[in-house]
Amino acid sequence: MIITFFFLFLRCAAPGYSELVILKSQYECNQLTWSNIDFYLKEYGIKEPEIVKKQIYHETGNLKSRLCREQNNLIGMRLARLRSTTAIGEYNHMAIYRSWQESIEDYGIWQDKYYSGGDYYKFLSSHGYATDIWYIWKLKRIKLK
Secondary structure (H helix, E strand, C coil): CCCCEEEEEEECCCCCCCEEEEEEEHHHHHCCCHHHHHHHHHHCCCCCHHHHHHHHHHHHCCCCCHHHHHHCCCCCCCCCCCCCCCCCEEECCEEECCCHHHHHHHHHHHHHHHCCCCCHHHHHHHCCCCCCCCHHHHHHHCCCC
């Protein structure tokens, strides 16, 4: 078994230390955890990450849904037809991804194409992100740690 390592640099406040290097195996970084989701939201430059985390929580039932576990779709994305995408197919009109990280990357592609700033909740509503008329209300009620 081959384990790939990468470096994650964290600032260290201790005097005389400018950086602390932490090695994490690729396996650890591929695990679907909220900590790893935070990392990839930042890695892919996702705008409004706290709201997007609420979307992920809602869309996946706290990372437990079939769409999340089997299709690697964290944010309820449909297969894109008018823009580039990281999706590899669709099942029941929902996009399928090779990994959950590619789901986040695809969301970033979608944001870059359609979001130009402003109230993100209004943006989601105006772009018909969800078919549920209570979607925004539900997102606003989610309290994440």
